[in-house]
Amino acid sequence: MTGIDTDIVTPVILSGGSGSRLWPLSRENYPKQFLRLTSNRSLLQETVIRCRDAGFGSPMLVASDAHRFVVAEQLREMDLASRALVLEPIARNTAPAICAAALLLAEEDPDRLMLVLPADHIIADAPAWTDAIRRAVAPARDGMLMTFGIVPERAETGFGWIQRGEGLPGGAGAFRIQEFVEKPVKAKAEALLAGGEHVWNSGMFLFKASMLVSELERFEPALVAAVRAAVTGRQKDMDFVRLALDAFAQAPSISIDDGVFARTDHAAMVPCSIGWNDIGSWAALHDIVERDAQNNVAIGDALIERSEGCYVRTDGVLTAVVGLRDIVVVATSDAILVAHKNEVQDVKAIVQRLKKAKRTEAESRPRQYRPWGYFQPVHAGDRFQVKRLMVKPGEKLSLQKHFHRSEHWVVVNGTALVTRDGEQFLVRENESVYLPLGSTHRLENPGRIPLNLIEVQSGAYLGEDDIERMADDYGRE
Numbered sequence: 458m459t460g461i462d463t464d465i466v467t468p469v470i471l472s473g474g475s476g477s478r479l480w481p482l483s484r485e486n487y488p489k490q491f492l493r494l495t496s497n498r499s500l501l502q503e504t505v506i507r508c509r510d511a512g513f514g515s516p517m518l519v520a521s522d523a524h525r526f527v528v529a530e531q532l533r534e535m536d537l538a539s540r541a542l543v544l545e546p547i548a549r550n551t552a553p554a555i556c557a558a559a560l561l562l563a564e565e566d567p568d569r570l571m572l573v574l575p576a577d578h579i580i581a582d583a584p585a586w587t588d589a590i591r592r593a594v595a596p597a598r599d600g601m602l603m604t605f606g607i608v609p610e611r612a613e614t615g616f617g618w619i620q621r622g623e624g625l626p627g628g629a630g631a632f633r634i635q636e637f638v639e640k641p642v643k644a645k646a647e648a649l650l651a652g653g654e655h656v657w658n659s660g661m662f663l664f665k666a667s668m669l670v671s672e673l674e675r676f677e678p679a680l681v682a683a684v685r686a687a688v689t690g691r692q693k694d695m696d697f698v699r700l701a702l703d704a705f706a707q708a709p710s711i712s713i714d715d716g717v718f719a720r721t722d723h724a725a726m727v728p729c730s731i732g733w734n735d736i737g738s739w740a741a742l743h744d745i746v747e748r749d750a751q752n753n754v755a756i757g758d759a760l761i762e763r764s765e766g767c768y769v770r771t772d773g774v775l776t777a778v779v780g781l782r783d784i785v786v787v788a789t790s791d792a793i794l795v796a797h798k799n800e801v802q803d804v805k806a807i808v809q810r811l812k813k814a815k816r817t818e819a820e821s822r823p824r825q826y827r828p829w830g831y832f833q834p835v836h837a838g839d840r841f842q843v844k845r846l847m848v849k850p851g852e853k854l855s856l857q858k859h860f861h862r863s864e865h866w867v868v869v870n871g872t873a874l875v876t877r878d879g880e881q882f883l884v885r886e887n888e889s890v891y892l893p894l895g896s897t898h899r900l901e902n903p904g905r906i907p908l909n910l911i912e913v914q915s916g917a918y919l920g921e922d923d924i925e926r927m928a929d930d931y932g933r934e
Contacts, residue, residue: 460514460590463572465598466663467540468516469558471551472528472576477808478737481792482770485820489736490577491527495746498535501576501734505537511587513572515540516563517561519554522546526828531706546687546702551660552716553708556673556684557700559666567667570597573713579745581732589729592629593663596725602672602718603631603663606656606726612646615737615802617658617714625725632678634724656728660735662713672721680716683708695930696881707790739785740798743768756828759786766798792818800872821826828931829854830907841915848873848908853901855929861915864892864921866900871908874901897927908916 474488481738483489490501498506508516510633517536520528522544543561545554551703555573568694572590580586584745593603606619617640622633637658641649649655674681683704688700718724743766748754753761757771764781771788778786796804799828822834835843848854848871856876866873866889866919873884876899877892883903892898894916902908926933 458823461587461594462477463512463514465568466513466572466590466594467569468513468563468574469555469562470501470504470508470516470570470574471517471554472518472520472524473548473551475550475808477805478802479739479742479798480804480808481789481794481818482772482787483819484822486523487527487826488524488577489823490575491524491531494736494742495579500579501531501737502535502537503579504574504576505532505539506535507580507583507586508572508574509537510583511590512777517541517543517558518576519543519545519558521548521890522699523669527826527887529696530826539696541698543698544694544700545705546700548710549705549708550710551713552673552677552711553680553684553705555662555713555832556670556681556708557705558709559669560685560688561698563670565933566740567665568598569666571662571664571666571669572592573662575735579662579732579734579736581745583732584732585729586731589731590663592631593727594806595629596631597665600665600668600723601625601631601725602721602723604634604718604724604726605661605663605731606728607659608730609657611654612643612650613657614640614643614646615741616640616735617654618646618649619658619726621654621726621728624732629727631725631727634718634726637719656726656739658714658732668723669717669872672717672723676720677711677716680708680711682891688897690880705837737802738769739787739796739801739804741793743785743798757788768798790823803933808882822863827854828852829902832912835838835911837919840917840919841913841924842919844914846908846910846912848900848902848910850902850905850907853930854899855909855924855926855931855933856897856899857926858897859916859923860925861918862897862914864896864898864915865913866890866892867911867913869909869911871902871906871910872904873908874903875899876901899928 459680467521474485476485480488491499536722592679619636620635622635625631639909686704687700692699729859752766754768755761759777760777761773762779769778769786776788785796808819830847830849832846833842868884875890878896
């Protein structure tokens with residue numbers, strides 16, 4: 458990476474998000490950064506790999522506590538390492554998250570440069586991205602708070618815009634920021650595009666950790682005080698760094714744009730064309746993936762007949778579309794979305810209705826990830842339900858018991874080490890074991906391949922909260 462001392466730059470990847478814009482594939486507990494949308498790697502994996510390939514060291518990740526095991530699993534899956542995995546105990550927007558990362562890095566080196574990156578963006582031109590970072594390094598070392606403006610391709614109303622000011626000394630293609638513009642209406646967006654002085658706000662930043670904290674203390678001292686207390690009270694939990702909940706909850710929920718960049722006189726930006734897309738809707742995704750001669754996209758077991766401009770994706774069930782134009786169809790095992798491409802931004806309204814009705818489809822995908830692997834519902838009826846469990850090699854569930862249900866485990870492949878009321882025994886492929894109501898039990902995979910089994914639960918109450926843990930390797934209560 459010519460011109461950049463990579464040792465002075467630490468990537469900080471923000472892995473938050475509510476999972477509403479790409480519903481039903483994304484959910485609150487499984488937002489879009491964990492999805493494989495344009496390749497066989499998730500957006501989070503692509504972001505970490507981009508940093509690695511550019512020559513940076515391991516990044517710091519800031520993620521929701523609810524997503525911790527998904528993040529850890531996706532890093533492990535690709536043999537990727539992180540400098541630290543910092544857990545936000547409660548969502549508080551980007552300013553508190555970035556402040557926490559800055560305080561942690563400043564403990565080692567106050568002048569450490571932080572390259573702040575969302576985990577869920579696509580960058581098609583990695584060399585151009587690297588060059589933009591190179592142009593931002595010198596101003597950042599001189600105390601400027603740098604961001605990266607995307608040279609606009611259209612009158613986009615879904616992004617914020619930035620007005621370019623005077624050039625910074627040195628001629629490296631960096632400019633002061635004149636003004637931040639909130640997401641404009643169509644007429645204003647067209648005027649911004651025609652004027653030639655505005656770029657899209659990418660949400661990527663570069664600055665010294667100490668400079669960011671100093672400016673935040675000027676404008677949001679209560680935020681810094683709360684986050685500093687959360688960092689001071691942090692706890693190490695396996696590979697995670699847990700910020701103190703009570704302190705972090707006191708931080709106001711505010712974006713880094715509103716908290717600092719729109720108020721400081723040290724804000725500057727580098728304009729760039731890097732093939733950037735934040736995939737803010739199904740229509741945006743349709744436009745960046747490979748399409749057929751009729752401008753259609755078919756992913757999974759999908760059939761499209763006499764249709765144009767459609768995006769059809771299915772996770773399993775055969776999905777057929779006939780005689781439609783500019784329609785999005787997304788089918789998962791528990792929900793189906795059908796929308797016109799011009800209306801897909803309103804999918805968020807559907808998610809809000811689901812949340813108001815306390816529907817699980819707003820929050821969780823059927824497959825639920827745990828530190829030991831995952832489980833997935835197969836079928837449910839009156840007083841029974843069937844699940845598939847996958848336990849990773851060397852992992853184990855908690856030692857537990859249930860008060861309202863009994864269970865049968867049938868091993869499909871692999872070998873299970875079962876503890877039942879103090880007795881331990883192996884259960885092999887095509888064998889089963891019965892766990893009576895109230896029995897103390899544990900499931901473990903002692904082998905070198907994944908353990909897959911079918912669990913049949915029966916009883917008066919089958920909720921996930923019917924559990925008492927006596928011992929747990931992952932610190933869960």
